[in-house]
Amino acid sequence: MTRTTHSRRRSLAVLSLLLATMAVLLGPAPGSAADASWWNPVDRPQPDSAINVTGEPFQGTDARGEVRGFVDAHNHIMSNEAFGGRLICGKAFSELGVADALKDCPEHYPDGSLAVFDFITKGGDGRHDPDGWPTFEDWPAHDSLTHQQNYYAWIERAWRGGQRVLVNDLVTNGVICSVYFFKDRSCDEMTSIRLQARKTYEMQDYVDRMFGGPGKGWFRIVTDSAQARRVIEQGKLAVVLGVETSEPFGCKQVLDIAQCDRGDIDRGLDELHRLGVRSMFLCHKFDNALCGVRFDEGALGTAINVGQFLSTGTFWKTEQCTGPQHDNPIGLAAAPAAQKELPAGVTVPAYASDARCNTRGLTDLGEYAVRGMMKRKMMLEIDHMSVKATGRALDILESEKYPGVISSHSWMDLNWTERVYGLGGFIAQYMHGAEGFSSEAKRTDALREKYGVGYGYGTDMNGVGGWPGPRGADTANPVRYPFRSTDGGSVIDRQTTGQRTWDLNTDGASHYGLVPDWIEDVRLVGGQGVVDDLFRGAESYLDTWDGSERHRADVNLASHAPAAASTTQWWNPFVSYAPGRGVDGDRGTRWASEWNDDQWFRVDLGAPQLVKRVTLDWEEAYGKAYRVEVSEDGTTWRTVWSTTAGDGGLDTARFPGTTARHVRIQGVQRGTGWGYSLHEVGVYSG
Secondary structure, eight states: HHHHHHHHHHHHHHHHHHHHHHHHHHHHOOTGGGGGGGGSSSOOOOOOOOEEEEEEOOOOOOOOSSSOOOOEEEOOTTTGGGGGSSSSSSSSSOOOOHHHHHOOOGGGGGTTOOOOHHHHHHTTTTTOOOOOOOSSSSSSHHHHHHHHOOOHHHHHHHTTTTTEEEEEEEOHHHHHHHSSOOOSSSHHHHHHHHHHHHHHHHHHHHHHHHHTTTTSSSSEEOOHHHHHHHHTTTTOOEEEEEEEESSSGGOOOEEEEEOOOOHHHHHHHHHHHHTTEEEEEEESSBBOSBBBBOOOOOOOOHHHHHHHHHHSSOOOOOOOSSSSOOOOOOOOOOOOHHHTTTTTTOOOOOOOOOOEEEEEOOHHHHHHHHHHHHTOEEEEEEEBBBBHHHHHHHHHHHHTOOEEEEOSOOOSOGGGHHHHHHOOOEEEOOOOOHHHHHHHHHTTTHHHEEEOOOOOEOOOOOOOOOOOOOEEEEESSSSOOOOOOHHHHHHOEEETTTTEOOOEEEESSSSGGGGHHHHHHHHHHHHHHHHHHHHHHHHHHHHHHHHHHHOOOOOTTTTTTEEESSSSOBBBTBBBOOOGGGGSSTTTEEEESSSSSOOOOEEEEEEEEEEEEEEEOSSSEEEEEEEEEEEEESSSSSEEEEESOOOOOEEEEEEEEEEEEEEEEEEEEESSSOOOOOEEEEEEOO
């Protein structure tokens, strides 16, 4: 008995020694990355900000195979590099450490007396304690619009709290840069966009080094939806590059004359795509050669209207709206600091209160840019577009069944919501206070349920927007620290950087690290259902992106097919409005009828075809009431679609699939005193 036991013990000792030897030979060396949890860095700079989150970030997909996590669809990590480099003070990261990254602009010392933009945006006299690290006496703060809110460690905390997609919109404005007193670089917008893209890649490298080498960090720039899914399944943050600028590709307009052409647009889109940009705005704040903008209100609106004049030579122009959608009312409040920049004798015009829509919509160059983005599988941001421009853009996307449309921060008219969801697009709400955010989320909850989509938020941090203030420690349902993340796997405590600790209840959403705290506040105020919709945001955003990448434009069965019409308008011997002009693929040509109601246009598809959809690109002379008819023999016609409320622009008629060789547009009532005129007619099986 004793001998047997001794033999067993000796065998176990030998086995243990062998296993220990193998562990030494095959395992990591002491102090290597594998000794620590994968989500913790092996070489974080010291000193640095704390994260104040414990627990492993969730990985993988849910039971349905869908990725999980929150989406910030609108942020500006690198806007400190924009507007001449001195409008937003502080950096998202610095090789010299946190003390260099989180310091104020030079002209803000010693007491903020020269913090001109801070004075303009916040009020008061602009005075503040300029010291950031380590005291952070006055900034970052929810109402300080000129100081860095996107320090990398604060973004890391948001990731640890459940965020899995972040859209970094590269942003700038050449006019603001040119009129601002302090700058240390060029005001050229595309130069700034290139720099911000490069700095975002440098930040990825910075985080990678902290976590042990290339590809090991949590901050991953992605350029397609499949790559984004892989990153999220690994538990990391997928970073998408977007662009939000006033004059992309140099496409400004001066006295209503475009300063760019189609070649500039193609070169610009190609360059942005090479940089990794996958979503963008075509206009922002100022009307440009591509589209008119949705106005700003109040004194800020007046200031931006002044900037519009300085940039374009024209002020905003308004007209009565033709539908339920409308642009924001133009700011009529005085903005003395901006107005003094106007030339002598020039004043901001007055506007009629019942004229809420920008006269400027989507231009021909703008349409070319939209179609160019579709060709490159990019997503179109419609926030900041005038309702006239948005309506036309949605018409184009619907005509092609292209899902790549985004409203990222509450700047579209809410009456467009179902059209966006119907296309397969994605919507995020601005980072409002918990009460307002929850109320708006619930208002559109039925539509998200109908279309089976999640929800997002757009923080717009570093975007001069303002963020949720404190609800107060004495509120009936404060955020109670520590709390658990939405997935339940992490514990989140108050965030500390240097000598300052922030509490959402008393400080509000002062910087990006407080996004998880704000989500907890939304849960307490709005309920778990709102947060559940937000947690499905990553999957829905990627569905929109994936749908854009997979999109293939249907074959237009009417392209260059034989066409005929009841009549053709004659203008002069050098211009033709023949029926064939309506199917030649050129929007610069058109078919036009004589000037009476009972007119028709028809196309012969050459053989019986499955027909499900007809698109009509009207010239100014449009049909108010008309029918879409089909025929097998060109003699007997049947109606498959009709309207009595046509309003011009681009109409899409959808109907149950039917077999036909001939398609006819039968006019019943004109929308103008002219006849009917069509740039292009499209017929599709899809």
